[in-house]
Amino acid sequence: KAGVTQTPRYLIKTRGQQVTLSCSPISGHRSVSWYQQTPGQGLQFLFEYFSETQRNKGNFPGRFSGRQFSNSRSEMNVSTLELGDSALYLCASSLVVRGRYEQYFGPGTRLTVT
Amino acid sequence: GQNIDQPTEMTATEGAIVQINCTYQTSGFNGLFWYQQHAGEAPTFLSYNVLDGLEEKGRFSSFLSRSKGYSYLLLKELQMKDSASYLCAVRSYNNAGNMLTFGGGTRLMVKP
Numbered sequence: 112k113a114g115v116t117q118t119p120r121y122l123i124k125t126r127g128q129q130v131t132l133s134c135s136p137i138s139g140h141r142s143v144s145w146y147q148q149t150p151g152q153g154l155q156f157l158f159e160y161f162s163e164t165q166r167n168k169g170n171f172p173g174r175f176s177g178r179q180f181s182n183s184r185s186e187m188n189v190s191t192l193e194l195g196d197s198a199l200y201l202c203a204s205s206l207v208v209r210g211r212y213e214q215y216f217g218p219g220t221r222l223t224v225t
Numbered sequence: 226g227q228n229i230d231q232p233t234e235m236t237a238t239e240g241a242i243v244q245i246n247c248t249y250q251t252s253g254f255n256g257l258f259w260y261q262q263h264a265g266e267a268p269t270f271l272s273y274n275v276l277d278g279l280e281e282k283g284r285f286s287s288f289l290s291r292s293k294g295y296s297y298l299l300l301k302e303l304q305m306k307d308s309a310s311y312l313c314a315v316r317s318y319n320n321a322g323n324m325l326t327f328g329g330g331t332r333l334m335v336k337p
Contacts, residue, residue, distance in 0.1 A: 144325065154268070154312065154327040166322035201267055211275070212256055212316065214325070216267040 113138065115204050115217030123223045129190040132220045136183050136204030142166075143185040144214070145177060148199040157200075160185055189222075197224045227251040229328035231313050236334045237303055245298045245331045247313030255323055256316040259287050259298045262330070263309045271298065271311075300333075308335045 116135045124130050136143050145157040156169040160179035177187040183204075189196055199221050205214040228250040237243040249257070256275040260268035272280055274289035274296060286299040300307055310330040316323055 146325075146327075153329045154314075156324050156326065159322065159324065167319075167324045168321070169324065212273060213270065214258065215270055216260075219267050 115202060115215055117200075117202050117217040117220050119220060120218060121221050121223075123225060124192050125225055126192055126194060128192050129188065130192060130222060131186055131188045132200055132202075132222075134185045134187075134202030134204075134217060136185070136202075137206070137215060140204035140206045141183050142205045143179055143183065144203045144205065145185070145187050146201040146203065147171070148201060148219075149197075154201070157187065192224045194224050197222060227315060227317060227326040229313055229315055229326060231311075231328040231331045233329065234332045234334070236336060237300075239303055239305060239335055239337050241303050242299065242301050243303060243333065245300075245311050245313075245333065247296045247298070247328060249294050249296070249313070249315045249328075251294075251315050251317045251326070253318035254291060254315065255318045257287075257289055257296050258312075258314040258316065258325070259285075259296075260312040260314065261309050262312060268312055303335050305335050305337070308333060 118133045142161045144159040148154045158168045159166045163179045174190045179185040199219045201219045202217045203214050231247045259271040262268040272287035279288045284301045289296045310332045312330045313328040314325050
């Protein structure tokens, strides 16, 4: 079974631009979560989607948004990029198996804002 | 809010046993994860505890005490490839749903 895939793997943007990142979860997983990882702040939760609905949102400004499609693939968008948005963006898909919650991360998209 | 504490760095010797502790304060506790992350790579799922007790999986074991807000990850027969960051993460439930909060990670260095 293929793992979580994310595209692109690397991205360089300039301040003020916007960016869209894509995530395809493991087949059969309907829940997708997004995280931002920086050296200073560590791993921080952005949002979670399940069946095309946002279930929870972390403490990030409205410039960060996302959506999920009917095939469970998800995208996140960051508008008006700032230098501080440079980070590794991780997507994770999850599933409850016999009452146990399992979550697996994709390889991430490394975004550099210049 | 959530608060998760784990040591920043630990050093251990190849072949030895190391225990990485994690303490947390949260409302709506709904499980605790341990992840391994090598530099420049994504986190890899190691374990998930939702009930008290010890879960063993090969060289790795994870323990949870919900009443104490405490967990540990035990690594046996350490290998050089175990040098990585180990992330403790707490899943909690609020009115909006579940979310996962990560600790800052423990950087483990395994020496020959």
